Amino acid sequence: MSWSRVMALLGKELADLRGRPGIFFPGLFTGAIAILLPVFVALLVPAFTGERLADSADLKIALELYRQQPGARALGPEAAIQASLFQQFLVLLVLSPVAAAMSIAAYSVIGEKQARTLEPLLATPLTTFELLLAKTLGAFLPALALSLVCFVVDLTVAAVFAEPGVARSLLTPRPLGVLFLMGPMASLTALSLAVCVSSRVNDARSAQQLAVLVVLPITGLLIAQIGAGFVVTIPVILLITGVLAVVNVGLMRLGVSLFDRETILTRWK
Amino acid sequence: MLEAESLSKTFGPRTAVEHVSFDVRAGEIFALVGPNGAGKTTTLRMLAGLIRPSSGGVRFRGQPTAGIETTLRAGIGFLTEAPGLWDRLTVRQNLKVHARLHGLPRPDRAVDAAMDLFGVTDRAAEYAAVLSKGLRQRVALARALLHDPGAVLLDEPTSGLDPESARDVRELILRLRHERRAVLISTHNLDEVDRLADRVALLNTRLVALDTPQSLRARAFPARVRVRFAGPADGHARTLGEAGLTDVRADGDTLSIGLDGAGLQTPDIVRRLVAAGAAIEAVEPEEPSLEQVYLRLLRGGAS
Numbered sequence: 422m423s424w425s426r427v428m429a430l431l432g433k434e435l436a437d438l439r440g441r442p443g444i445f446f447p448g449l450f451t452g453a454i455a456i457l458l459p460v461f462v463a464l465l466v467p468a469f470t471g472e473r474l475a476d477s478a479d480l481k482i483a484l485e486l487y488r489q490q491p492g493a494r495a496l497g498p499e500a501a502i503q504a505s506l507f508q509q510f511l512v513l514l515v516l517s518p519v520a521a522a523m524s525i526a527a528y529s530v531i532g533e534k535q536a537r538t539l540e541p542l543l544a545t546p547l548t549t550f551e552l553l554l555a556k557t558l559g560a561f562l563p564a565l566a567l568s569l570v571c572f573v574v575d576l577t578v579a580a581v582f583a584e585p586g587v588a589r590s591l592l593t594p595r596p597l598g599v600l601f602l603m604g605p606m607a608s609l610t611a612l613s614l615a616v617c618v619s620s621r622v623n624d625a626r627s628a629q630q631l632a633v634l635v636v637l638p639i640t641g642l643l644i645a646q647i648g649a650g651f652v653v654t655i656p657v658i659l660l661i662t663g664v665l666a667v668v669n670v671g672l673m674r675l676g677v678s679l680f681d682r683e684t685i686l687t688r689w690k
Numbered sequence: 691m692l693e694a695e696s697l698s699k700t701f702g703p704r705t706a707v708e709h710v711s712f713d714v715r716a717g718e719i720f721a722l723v724g725p726n727g728a729g730k731t732t733t734l735r736m737l738a739g740l741i742r743p744s745s746g747g748v749r750f751r752g753q754p755t756a757g758i759e760t761t762l763r764a765g766i767g768f769l770t771e772a773p774g775l776w777d778r779l780t781v782r783q784n785l786k787v788h789a790r791l792h793g794l795p796r797p798d799r800a801v802d803a804a805m806d807l808f809g810v811t812d813r814a815a816e817y818a819a820v821l822s823k824g825l826r827q828r829v830a831l832a833r834a835l836l837h838d839p840g841a842v843l844l845d846e847p848t849s850g851l852d853p854e855s856a857r858d859v860r861e862l863i864l865r866l867r868h869e870r871r872a873v874l875i876s877t878h879n880l881d882e883v884d885r886l887a888d889r890v891a892l893l894n895t896r897l898v899a900l901d902t903p904q905s906l907r908a909r910a911f912p913a914r915v916r917v918r919f920a921g922p923a924d925g926h927a928r929t930l931g932e933a934g935l936t937d938v939r940a941d942g943d944t945l946s947i948g949l950d951g952a953g954l955q956t957p958d959i960v961r962r963l964v965a966a967g968a969a970i971e972a973v974e975p976e977e978p979s980l981e982q983v984y985l986r987l988l989r990g991g992a993s
């Protein structure tokens with residue numbers, strides 16, 4: 422494998438993305454929702470109703486569960502519930518890079534074919550693995566950057582509007598693990614799947630529809646946290662990250678074996 | 691330089707190319723012509739290492755290339771039918787990505803040289819999307835030659851270009867021959883083939899004919915000569931008929947004479963006509979167009 426070839430194509434991917442800012446809209450939209458939801462639930466609703474979250478009987482269990490986390494006991498009841506809500510909605514923030522990655526990756530191979538730029542590209546010494554790796558990184562790095570931007574905004578919102586200590590609670594290993602271990606791995610899974618599918622179908626929408634399957638388990642995790650009192654602990658984060666890493670290696674191999682230059686060149690119109 | 695050895699390619703039940711063999715030599719322009727669906731692009735893709743032959747193989751610089759298609763692709767420049775430039779990248783960016791994909795040690799220098807060679811230096815900072823079709827083709831040609839390949843494959847290099855741009859591209863192709871590269875062009879433009887090609891392969895799934903344009907003419911049509919007189923030609927046709935020439939057609943002041951008849955060559959014919967008192971104004975070989983040759987050979991009418 423030649424890293425210089427991968428970097429060459431990656432540079433092209435990033436330069437090409439600069440000309441298509443609209444492709445980031447799904448990721449930005451998801452990120453905005455993930456940032457605004459805890460603001461709405463933890464800050465705006467109590468402000469409008471005049472009822473503190475700590476006084477709500479419905480949130481007692483959530484408070485107790487949250488208080489079991491290391492370092493959570495230092496926060497007052499209102500701050501602890503706000504911190505709990507901000508952290509729970511961080512799982513939703515994981516969807517932001519996933520959405521961005523899917524938009525970019527689903528277009529990757531299909532876009533080259535539709536623009537008739539794939540054949541000159543395949544006529545270079547670039548191998549299939551190098552091509553797919555560059556395509557994957559070309560979607561992953563912007564998605565990661567988007568994830569970081571969303572987190573900084575989320576952190577700023579918490580620091581400015583939430584109780585003291587809430588923002589600091591987002592900088593502890595658990596939320597950071599969700600965002601920067603589980604999130605990137607889920608993004609990689611989504612876009613590896615999208616690149617795989619993008620190599621086999623001849624329109625970007627089909628690739629996006631199939632890759633969206635990755636969103637389901639993440640959404641399920643969010644529902645389990647909020648509805649069933651399930652806490653994403655550090656061991657759970659590491660387990661999910663590990664499983665996704667294995668899945669990603671498998672998907673990359675699958676992608677290389679599924680990428681059929683001949684079919685793509687001769688049968689896609 | 692580049693050899694096709696009994697290349698065959700099937701797609702499911704359909705045979706696209708069947709047992710095609712030829713070689714393209716250094717300093718030669720070799721044209722691949724044939725009707726739509728004849729297998730020209732498939733042949734080019736096999737030669738470029740983009741798709742694998744079902745049977746047969748490709749040799750590059752004498753070496754078989756099966757299993758080392760990456761190496762083959764590094765040594766060949768391929769101009770695809772569509773220029774295939776990234777519209778959101780500038781001309782320089784487009785070329786630089788390909789220079790780096792080819793692992794050139796000084797990509798910027800190679801890009802500068804290629805842009806200079808193909809006259810697009812002043813367009814370096816323009817996005818590919820805004821270029822005219824002719825300019826896009828120039829940039830695509832520059833891209834195909836960035837890595838200084840020994841063999842260049844050009845798929846429909848002047849297709850859709852205006853006459854001026856097409857002439858520019860043809861001049862660039864001639865330059866490749868002077869640089870001793872092996873040049874293979876696939877085209878429908880037979881006039882272009884006539885102007886450029888040293889040898890022509892007529893493909894229709896199988897190889898129908900392969901020779902120089904002149905030899906293909908001779909194979910497809912018997913040699914003819916056209917003689918123009920100062921007056922009507924009818925009387926002179928009788929003179930030649932008496933000399934044993936049976937294929938003589940008169941048209942106003944001109945005779946078209948088939949040379950396959952009585953073993954007479956052009957000087958003999960002229961001598962006889964002058965002896966018979968003919969006032970000859972012009973004598974010229976009558977060459978069928980390559981299109982006529984192409985159609986005759988495709989229909990199996992070679993003599």
